[in-house]
Amino acid sequence: xxxxxxxxxxxxxxxxxxxxxxxxxxxxxxxxxxxxxxxxxxxxxxxxxxxxxxxxxxxxxxxxxxxxxxxxxxxxxxxxxxxxxxxxxxxxxxxxxxxxxxxxxxxxxxxxxxxxxxxxxxxxxxxxxxxxxxxxxxxxxxxxxxxxxxxxxxxxxxxxxxxxxxxxxxxxxxxxxxxxxxxxxxxxxxxxxxxxxxxxxxxxxxxxxxxxxxxxxxxxxxxxxxxxxxxxxxxxxxxxxxxxxxxxxxxxxxxxxxxxxxxxxxxxxxxxxxxxxxxxxxxxxxxxxxxxxxxxxxxxxxxxxxxxxxxxxxxxxxxxxxxxxxxxxxxxxxxxxxxxxxxxxxxxxxxxxxxxxxxxxxxxxxxxxxxxxxxxxxxxxxxxxxxxxxxxxxxxxxxxxxxxxxxxxxxxxxxxxxxxxxxxxxxxxxxxxxxxxxxxxxxxxxxxxxxxxxxxxxxxxxxxxxxxxxxxxxxxxxxxxxxxxxxxxxxxxxxxxxxxxxxxxxxxxxxxxxxxxxxxxxxxxxxxxxxxxxxxxxxxxxxxxxxxxxxxxxxxxxxxxxxxx
Numbered sequence: 196x197x198x199x200x201x202x203x204x205x206x207x208x209x210x211x212x213x214x215x216x217x218x219x220x221x222x223x224x225x226x227x228x229x230x231x232x233x234x235x236x237x238x239x240x241x242x243x244x245x246x247x248x249x250x251x252x253x254x255x256x257x258x259x260x261x262x263x264x265x266x267x268x269x270x271x272x273x274x275x276x277x278x279x280x281x282x283x284x285x286x287x288x289x290x291x292x293x294x295x296x297x298x299x300x301x302x303x304x305x306x307x308x309x310x311x312x313x314x315x316x317x318x319x320x321x322x323x324x325x326x327x328x329x330x331x332x333x334x335x336x337x338x339x340x341x342x343x344x345x346x347x348x349x350x351x352x353x354x355x356x357x358x359x360x361x362x363x364x365x366x367x368x369x370x371x372x373x374x375x376x377x378x379x380x381x382x383x384x385x386x387x388x389x390x391x392x393x394x395x396x397x398x399x400x401x402x403x404x405x406x407x408x409x410x411x412x413x414x415x416x417x418x419x420x421x422x423x424x425x426x427x428x429x430x431x432x433x434x435x436x437x438x439x440x441x442x443x444x445x446x447x448x449x450x451x452x453x454x455x456x457x458x459x460x461x462x463x464x465x466x467x468x469x470x471x472x473x474x475x476x477x478x479x480x481x482x483x484x485x486x487x488x489x490x491x492x493x494x495x496x497x498x499x500x501x502x503x504x505x506x507x508x509x510x511x512x513x514x515x516x517x518x519x520x521x522x523x524x525x526x527x528x529x530x531x532x533x534x535x536x537x538x539x540x541x542x543x544x545x546x547x548x549x550x551x552x553x554x555x556x557x558x559x560x561x562x563x564x565x566x567x568x569x570x571x572x573x574x575x576x577x578x579x580x581x582x583x584x585x586x587x588x589x590x591x592x593x594x595x596x597x598x599x600x601x602x603x604x605x606x607x608x609x610x611x612x613x614x615x616x617x618x619x620x621x622x623x624x625x626x627x628x629x630x631x632x633x634x635x636x637x638x639x640x641x642x643x644x645x646x647x648x649x650x651x652x653x654x655x656x657x658x659x660x661x662x663x664x665x666x667x668x669x670x671x672x673x674x675x676x677x678x679x680x681x682x683x684x685x686x687x688x689x690x691x692x693x694x695x696x697x698x699x700x701x702x703x704x705x706x707x708x709x710x711x712x713x714x715x716x717x718x719x720x721x722x723x724x725x726x727x728x729x730x731x732x733x734x735x736x737x738x739x740x741x742x743x744x745x746x747x748x749x750x751x752x753x754x755x756x757x758x759x760x
Contacts, residue, residue, distance in 0.1 A: 293549035296520055296528075297460060297726045302546060303532050305459025307539030313512055314466055317454045318473045320413070320446065320505045325477025326484075326498040327420065327443055331385060331436070333481075334491035335378040337365045362490040368429045381433050385440035390690050392444020397686025400449050401679060405456070406514045409449040413506050416442035420499035424492050448686050455673055456515040457535075460727050464612050464619075467670035468605050471662075475601040521678035521729040525550055566680055567687055572734045576675050577684060579719055581691035583627070583668050583712045604663035612667055618723040619671045624713040626664035631709025633657030638703070661709075674722040678729040 294302075304310065338359030345354050355369055364370060370377050392412075400408040419438040426432035454466040481498065488494045513535070519528035525548050536543040567577045611622040637653045668688070676684035728734060 293547040295549055295726075296517060296729070299516075299532055299546060299548060300459040302541070302543050303536040304539040304541055306462045307535070307541070309535055309538035310457050313457050314454050314469070316505065316508045316512070317450050318466075318469050320450055320509070321470055321473035322477035322480060323498075323502045323505055324443055324446060324450075325474045326481045326501070327416070327439055328385070328389075329478055329481050330423075330495065330498065331378070331382040333485040334363050334495060335365065335370075335381060336361060336363050337371065337375070337378065338363070340371060360489075362492075364429065364432060364491060367491075370429070377429055377433070381429075381436050384433055384437040385443075388437045388440025388442075389444040389447075392441040393448060393686040393689040395441075395686075396445030397448050397682040397684075397689075400445075400452075400682045401518075404514055405449050405453050405518055405682075406512060408445060409453065409512075410506070410509060412442045412445040412449070413502065413509065416446060417499060417502040417506060420495070420502060424495035424499060444686075444689070448682050448689065451669065452673060452682055452685065453512070453515060455670075456517040456678070460674075461724070463674060463727075464670050465609060467673065468609050468666055471666045471669065472602065472605045475605075475662075517678045517727065517729065520548060566731065567684055570731060570734070573676070573680070573684070576719060577687060579715045580668065580672050580675070580684075580688045583623070583664070583716050601658070601662040604659045605666060608663050608666050612670070612723070615723065618721045619667060619674070620716060620719055620721050623664050623667040623671060624716045626660045626667065627709045627713035627716065630657050630660035630664060631706045631713065633660060634703075634706040634709060638706075657705075671719070671722065674725075674727065675719065676728075677731055677733060678727065679731065 306314075338357050338361040340355050340357045340359075342353040343356050345352050355371055357366055364381075365375075365378060368374075368377075396408055396412060416439055419435050419442060422435040423432060423439060426435060451467065451470050454470055455463045458466055484498065485494055488497055513531045514527070516528045516531040516535075519525075519531065529546060529548055532548075533543055533546055536546065567573050608622070611617045611625075612619050617625075633653050633656045637650050637657075640648060640650055640653060669685070672685050672688050673681055
């Protein structure tokens, strides 16, 4: 029995020894696999480093219990690991772990259900903006009138008698004869406020964020809109129109940029075009609304009340993740992207963005309107885009047709600017050239021909081409400017379009303007299938020139589809 016990103890000792040998061999194999991964990827994430460190600690604890030959082999592997560690540390400092924004939108969803709802709210806000822009056309309409001498008055004073049943500011404050200029003045004050709103709120949203500027400006536009409706005098009415225009200019910029920064880069053309379509539809709807609601105060209240609805729908909109990322607020950008992913049904708890370098945010501190003229790349783009933007019956029916005539231009835009053989640059140049041709042809066609080819049809064709070019210019401008200065650049170019050529200029000037703007636009770089630029440094960096995966939006090129397969 004693001999049997000794034999059993020896067998158990051998089994324990073999088990320890197998465990040591497994750990050596894991160390070798880790080293192979290091050589292949040359970039080891932090959580893998922590796992390897814990594995090394376990290895050191088991060294004392292993046989001597296994100790020597393990020490050899450990020495190799220490030799590789400095190189791995350098690689980890050179390339930060994480993904860029375009890769993050691939995970989150480039145009998911939540982004569709958010963009829909922003796009429909353009209907409210269109009503405010065209308000003076209807509330400032001048009916037919004549002057009659007052009964029993020998001083020669005359009273105004309106022959049309129209309720407007003209009939309420008798803005006729020497006072007629006040109607045009109210409209000019609105567009003056629009101009300054573009210049002021664009850079402000680049500094403090898109969301606070958008909500604040929308709130005050609604307030000033009700001041317009209840104005006790013309002076109050005129000041309120100036303030509404100021707010309207800010909303237009921030709203347009948000519709693009909420979605992936491949959907920017579609969301930007939808914004223009919504504005044109809003003009037409306001014409129909004015037909059914004739009192000008009631019309103003109804048109302004839609802004209350859009403000309530916009309160829960998040901040732009692209702006947060460009400002170095990577943690907040990740929170917004995770929230969008959750609402899209694609929860991404492990989504991690690439951390910006320390000097990156410092380089963005000088981003502002002056950078549009100081930066060599932005200076050329700003000058060309400003020039391109600058070149670009029944009163109720006329107002409606003013918006409806633009609608056919937008599907044409979406088709051409997403084609690889056309893109943004060639499409905009072509539309500007065609608009110049239409203006040129009007000079050689008689006014009253009685045929389909007349001055009116050519003018409508020219307006279609200009509307298409203007829509592309907005989308193109937002893609050419980096995120840190996008609203400022868009605001300056929008200011240029507010001081466009007057209608009294001869058609020759419009013709030459269209041709020259089309030629100058060819100097700009193409942005189709290119990732969005976030910082000023990326303008001079070749990394932003990589090609994104081509995605079809409303139309898809069959040739590109076959190549993609």
